[in-house]
Amino acid sequence: MKRLLQLLFGPRANKTTAGELAKKFGLELRGNPKTVVNGVAPIADAKPGQLAFYSTERNHVVFKILPIEVLHNTKASVILLQPEHVDDAPKGATLLITDTPRGNIVKILGEIYREKPRRGIHYFARVERGVFFRKKRSVYIGQFATVERGAVLEPNVKIYPGAFIGRNVVLGSGTVVYSGAHIENATIGSDCVINANAVIGKDGFGFTRQNGHNVFIPHAGRVVLGNNVWIGANTCIDRGMMADTMVGDDTKIDNLCQLGHNVVIGKEGFIASGCGLAGGVVIGDYVMMGGQTGVANGVHIGNYAQIGAKSGVNNNIGDKGVWMGYPAVPLREFLRNNPMVHKRNIPNNDNK
Numbered sequence: 001m002k003r004l005l006q007l008l009f010g011p012r013a014n015k016t017t018a019g020e021l022a023k024k025f026g027l028e029l030r031g032n033p034k035t036v037v038n039g040v041a042p043i044a045d046a047k048p049g050q051l052a053f054y055s056t057e058r059n060h061v062v063f064k065i066l067p068i069e070v071l072h073n074t075k076a077s078v079i080l081l082q083p084e085h086v087d088d089a090p091k092g093a094t095l096l097i098t099d100t101p102r103g104n105i106v107k108i109l110g111e112i113y114r115e116k117p118r119r120g121i122h123y124f125a126r127v128e129r130g131v132f133f134r135k136k137r138s139v140y141i142g143q144f145a146t147v148e149r150g151a152v153l154e155p156n157v158k159i160y161p162g163a164f165i166g167r168n169v170v171l172g173s174g175t176v177v178y179s180g181a182h183i184e185n186a187t188i189g190s191d192c193v194i195n196a197n198a199v200i201g202k203d204g205f206g207f208t209r210q211n212g213h214n215v216f217i218p219h220a221g222r223v224v225l226g227n228n229v230w231i232g233a234n235t236c237i238d239r240g241m242m243a244d245t246m247v248g249d250d251t252k253i254d255n256l257c258q259l260g261h262n263v264v265i266g267k268e269g270f271i272a273s274g275c276g277l278a279g280g281v282v283i284g285d286y287v288m289m290g291g292q293t294g295v296a297n298g299v300h301i302g303n304y305a306q307i308g309a310k311s312g313v314n315n316n317i318g319d320k321g322v323w324m325g326y327p328a329v330p331l332r333e334f335l336r337n338n339p340m341v342h343k344r345n346i347p348n349n350d351n352k
Contacts, residue, residue, distance in 0.1 A: 204261025
């Protein structure tokens with residue numbers, strides 16, 4: 001029954017062969033190039049007809065290295081692995097050999113589970129006159145999606161059902177906007193992903209106190225996203241007050257994050273779920289920020305800085321370094337001031 005449900009409702013794999021994958025991604029092939037690949041599975045659970053990978057790469061602490069017995073016993077028909085593990089693979093399996101299985105499995109997953117092309121404008125979509133299409137036949141707009149007059153859609157844009165694209169929006173080529181997303185006053189780069197129910201380009205939390213009352217400050221800026229930016233579900237990015245809110249190329253922002261007006265984030269950033277950045281925050285390139293981190297108004301964070309989860313950043317942080325805590329301090333200081341955390345995270349050297 002479980003297998004039937006997976007077939008009916010699970011992700012649909014595009015059937016391919018080991019030879020086609022080897023040719024497409026430049027992998028060394030050992031075995032039958034006509035071995036069919038019907039899907040991808042973890043190496044311990046893989047069944048005949050599926051592809052699995054085994055790796056001992058140590059390029060990130062979160063990657064677990066499985067015991068070699070898992071490779072010995074796998075039922076996968078095709079195995080992606082490193083050269084040093086070829087002799088440990090089961091006899092009869094077709095092998096795809098590379099020094100970087102983890103990097104190549106990402107490409108293979110994208111190939112095998114690639115969504116079939118969607119094109120055309122649904123009959124129940126609302127597309128106003130005055131929408132500018134660069135290549136209309138390449139665009140997909142789902143049912144009940146709205147695109148207002150003055151929006152610009154570059155080639156291969158996909159707008160899923162129920163999304164809203166306002167009149168001051170530019171969507172770059174290959175960008176995908178999922179259901180329920182709401183975009184106004186924004187320029188979105190190429191190959192971006194805007195996940196479900198994200199809100200981009202609405203007014204920020206800008207108020208001033210006058211005569212004992214809270215008075216809203218009108219916003220005239222935009223949101224500008226670079227190329228290949230990922231915005232998670234239910235994340236909100238406020239438009240700038242006078243200047244623009246900006247996110248650099250290749251930055252990834254997780255679900256349920258809040259970016260206030262005039263926030264600037266550099267390229268290749270990584271912002272985990274639940275982070276809140278107050279107005280005017282400036283973040284450099286290659287910054288990593290753990291979940292539920294809060295950054296106070298106007299704070300600057302330098303290039304390559306890493307901020308631990310649940311931290312509160314109240315003061316500027318320079319380039320590089322790892323910071324954690326509330327208020328955030330250098331990691332070494334945080335561990336020194338929190339002996340229980342230090343005890344849990346530092347190996348026991350009592351026997352030395």
